[in-house]
Amino acid sequence: xxxxxxxxxxxxxxxxxxxxxxxxxxxxxxxxxxxxxxxxxxxxxxxxxxxxxxxxxxxxxxxxxxxxxxxxxxxxxxxxxxxxxxxxxxxxxxxxxxxxxxxxxxxxxxxxxxxxxxxxxxxxxxxxxxxxxxxxxxxxxxxxxxxxxxxxxxxxxxxxxxxxxxxxxxxxxxxxxxxxxxxxxxxxxxxxxxxxxxxxxxxxxxxxxxxxxxxxxxxxxxxxxxxxxxxxxxxxxxxxxxxxxxxxxxxxxxxxxxxxxxxxxxxxxxxxxxxxxxxxxxxxxxxxx
Amino acid sequence: xxxxxxxxxxxxxxxxxxxxxxxxxxxxxxxxxxxxxxxxxxxxxxxxxxxxxxxxxxxxxxxxxxxxxxxxxxxxxxxxxxxxxxxxxxxxxxxxxxxxxxxxxxxxxxxxxxxxxxxxxxxxxxxxxxxxxxxxxxxxxxxxxxxxxxxxxxxxxxxxxxxxxxxxxxxxxxxxxxxxxxxxxxxxxxxxxxxxxxxxxxxxxxxxxxxxxxxxxxxxxxxxxxxxxxxxxxxxxxxxxxxxxxxxxxxxxxxxxxxxxxxxxxxxxxxxxxxxxxxxxxxxxxxxxxxxxxxxxxxxxxxxxxxxxxxxxxxxxxxxxxxxxxxxxxxxxxxxxxxxxxxxxxxxxxxxxxxxxxxxxxxxxxxxxxxxxx
Numbered sequence: 136x137x138x139x140x141x142x143x144x145x146x147x148x149x150x151x152x153x154x155x156x157x158x159x160x161x162x163x164x165x166x167x168x169x170x171x172x173x174x175x176x177x178x179x180x181x182x183x184x185x186x187x188x189x190x191x192x193x194x195x196x197x198x199x200x201x202x203x204x205x206x207x208x209x210x211x212x213x214x215x216x217x218x219x220x221x222x223x224x225x226x227x228x229x230x231x232x233x234x235x236x237x238x239x240x241x242x243x244x245x246x247x248x249x250x251x252x253x254x255x256x257x258x259x260x261x262x263x264x265x266x267x268x269x270x271x272x273x274x275x276x277x278x279x280x281x282x283x284x285x286x287x288x289x290x291x292x293x294x295x296x297x298x299x300x301x302x303x304x305x306x307x308x309x310x311x312x313x314x315x316x317x318x319x320x321x322x323x324x325x326x327x328x329x330x331x332x333x334x335x336x337x338x339x340x341x342x343x344x345x346x347x348x349x350x351x352x353x354x355x356x357x358x359x360x361x362x363x364x365x366x367x368x369x370x371x372x373x374x375x376x377x378x379x380x381x382x383x384x385x386x387x388x389x390x391x392x393x394x395x396x397x398x399x400x401x402x403x404x405x406x407x408x409x410x411x412x413x414x415x416x417x418x419x420x421x422x423x424x
Numbered sequence: 425x426x427x428x429x430x431x432x433x434x435x436x437x438x439x440x441x442x443x444x445x446x447x448x449x450x451x452x453x454x455x456x457x458x459x460x461x462x463x464x465x466x467x468x469x470x471x472x473x474x475x476x477x478x479x480x481x482x483x484x485x486x487x488x489x490x491x492x493x494x495x496x497x498x499x500x501x502x503x504x505x506x507x508x509x510x511x512x513x514x515x516x517x518x519x520x521x522x523x524x525x526x527x528x529x530x531x532x533x534x535x536x537x538x539x540x541x542x543x544x545x546x547x548x549x550x551x552x553x554x555x556x557x558x559x560x561x562x563x564x565x566x567x568x569x570x571x572x573x574x575x576x577x578x579x580x581x582x583x584x585x586x587x588x589x590x591x592x593x594x595x596x597x598x599x600x601x602x603x604x605x606x607x608x609x610x611x612x613x614x615x616x617x618x619x620x621x622x623x624x625x626x627x628x629x630x631x632x633x634x635x636x637x638x639x640x641x642x643x644x645x646x647x648x649x650x651x652x653x654x655x656x657x658x659x660x661x662x663x664x665x666x667x668x669x670x671x672x673x674x675x676x677x678x679x680x681x682x683x684x685x686x687x688x689x690x691x692x693x694x695x696x697x698x699x700x701x702x703x704x705x706x707x708x709x710x711x712x713x714x715x716x717x718x719x720x721x722x723x724x725x726x727x728x729x730x731x732x733x734x735x736x737x738x739x740x741x742x743x744x745x746x747x748x749x750x751x752x753x754x755x756x757x758x759x760x761x762x763x764x765x766x767x768x769x770x771x772x773x774x775x776x777x778x779x780x781x782x783x784x785x786x787x788x789x790x791x792x793x794x795x796x797x798x
Contacts, residue, residue: 137634144626144659243458251462252675253647261658269633271660346623347654349647351460355623387627395628396590396617 136269141387143272149383150279151338153376154286155356156363158334161290162209164370165307165327168217169227171234172208173360174353175241176332180205181339181348182245188256188343202336209332210325212237218321238353246350255347275345282337287376290334294372299326307370362406368419378417381405448490449745451731452510452519454503454526461498461523461646463675464720468522468545469493471721474707475728484732486739491728492516498646500529511537517747518731520724523645524548524593531558538747542730544723547668548592549600552772556751559773561727561762562719565593568668568688569600571779571795575686576639577608581664585614585637587628587652589644597643597668613637618644618652625652629659638663642685645670650679657681671784672718678787689719691780691794692764700729704763716788726762733760 159173180201187197216233260278263271294300302323306313313320338356342348363382367374382402389401409416453472455465472491480488492514494506503521507530510516519534521527522545531554534541541558543551547565551558576584586601588594594617601612614635616628632640640663642652649670656665658681665685672689676682694705694717704725708717717725734753735745743749759768770776778796782789 137630140630141627144630147626148624246458246462251458251460251466253460253463253650253679255650255654255679257680263658263660265660271630271633273658345655345658346625347647347651349460351647352623355621386624390627390631394617395587395622395631396619398627399619399622 136267138388138391140270141390142384143270143276145384145387146380147276147279147383148387149380150283151341151379152359152363152383153283153379155335155338156360156367156375156379157287157290157372158331159357159360160364160367160369160372160375161303161334162327162331163364164372165303166213166217166324167227168213169231169234170209170212170328170331171231171357172212172238172241173331173335174355174357175238176205176208177335177339177342177356178245178348178350178353179208179241180332180336181343181352182249182350184340184343185249185254185256185348198336198340201340202333205332205336205339206329208241209328213325213328218324238357242350242353249350251350253347253349256344258344261345273345275341279337279341282341283376286334286337287372290330290372293330299323303327303330359402362402364416366406366409366416368416371416371418374416374418381417449485449487449735450490450492450514450516451728452507452514452516453491453493454496454506454510454519454521454530455493456498456523456646457493457495459497459499460648463673464498464522464545464646465495467673467718467720468520468724470708470712471544471717471724471726472520472728474704474711474721475725475732478703478707479728479732485735489728489732491520496521496523496526498523498526500525504529504533507533511539517745517750518542520544520727522546524551524596525591527551527558528554528592531555534558534747540731540747540750542727544727545720546593547670548596550592550596552770552774556773557747559754559769559775561730561775562669562723563690563777563779564774565597565668566600567779569597569604571688571781572641572666572668572686573601573604573610574608575781575793576664576666577610581639581666582608582610583613583635583637584610584639584641584666585616585632585635585663586612586641586643587616587618587625587632588641589620589648590617591620593645594643597641601641618648620644620648622648623651625655626659628652629656629661632656632661632663633659639666640664642667642671650676650682653679653685654681669719672720672782672789674715674718677784677789682784683786685784686781686792687784687789688779688781689789690775690777691791692719692722692777694722694764696765698761698765700761701763701765718789722763726764726767729762730754730760733757 162170183204184197184201260274263273306323310320363378367378386398455468457465496503503526518540521541521543524546527543527546534557535555544561549564549566667687669689671687734750737753738749781793782791
């Protein structure tokens, strides 16, 4: 039954990876900003949720506050950090370094405010129940999978059925075209950051409830988001969703055959293979330059 | 007029030189002050700062003592950079270090520059083999495992699963368990190494359950060891948890999922009536009301106090306070009055101390058994 157990834990892990990575991919795919501070948005949302829990505000209020914090952070990054750099013809690398710096700063500020130690939230949602002999599932697993279905479905609807969604897709294809249609690329870019940052919230909340938090969590989140974005194909939301699950399942199922320490290496072996065999990613389009 | 100005300048220079000579005595400390292990840095510092306050208040040394703290992040690479600064720029004769990987990384710099490196937090057995300038004021993990394994066997827990971080500490605990378990009729039923960056242990929990172990030895540190304990319990692992002194930090003691965990540390009798222990216990209680000092606090207090006792001897002999002179003084003095009583060092520079098995109950470590020093 070990394989079934690892498949279930792989699905939960994959769900979290998919949600976080889809946010990063949406931002990167539409704005071409390598938003390294996406991991910081995750940490911020998780700690705001933790703070709300400690303050006795309840899960619902905690989720709303976490969502507001993540979205505000994303939009502030776009307006205060990236826009001035881009206005002065800042290169891709300059933007990346700025984002990296903010990520480190946020990690340290969170550490100063909440302490650098490991914090947890006591909840029955993280306690596993034995479904059948040797197979344990926590309620959070179902919540994670449900969140992926809801958020991904809502995102697809938003991107296809709303003006802002269509504009976001257009921004990814051609920022110039956006201007021709009289739209403001900066406002659409801010929408991409708000939406992409909002997508970290379920993963952040589930992590806070399940495995606990420390301020250094963001770098791992960022690493996985980047891997899933490349494996899935830059700009392909469907691809990143699939890649998130592939990486989560591979990380867990690989432990049947290899030591746990190699599970992260499996993630990057997949990344390496995809880069070699399908450089545009599983669902990516090869673009002529 | 010109002559007068020259005399004023000379006098000013004399004052500056005098001020330079009155510089504090400085020692270095490589503690994690950021990253997931920063919590240890705070614990270590509570011991060192208290020792400095006592040493300066009692004028043990001719000049005030000051500690130059550097952030090691508990990682070898930043630690080597910081050690280079302490040795080459600050030219300190004595550096406090922690964590096995960090300590091994900086030990070559200590040997090459004849600077004393004193470890009070890392417990990898290799730390006993790093040369004459590397000392340990903490018994190493081989002694901890030697204490824990017979205890587990005596209480019917002979099937042990090990989750260990993939670094020198984890490897050494794996080696020790493999060597000691067969001797008490026990068996290592599963060994799972995890990278130090790993945060998700649901799959590890599944493997522990599948192994049928009745005790799980957790060999990690910092935030990760707490995540392991929490996620194992959340994922249905009911076996007894056991670990080493890494679990003696406040965060671990208050974690609900760690309640009942057994861990080893060196035995420190904080109720001893010698003046050093009494002063430490009283002032720690004043500074941190309601808290019991962990073994790490005691170790780093002792490491600073050890420096002061050695430097005092070196000063009395009219010699400069250098690494070689401190080493010679340690060999000459042999026994030291530190917190917990009079202690001595083995020939390899490691403190000889009895071990203690404690159980986490009600948010604190409850001592169960004391094991004599090997």
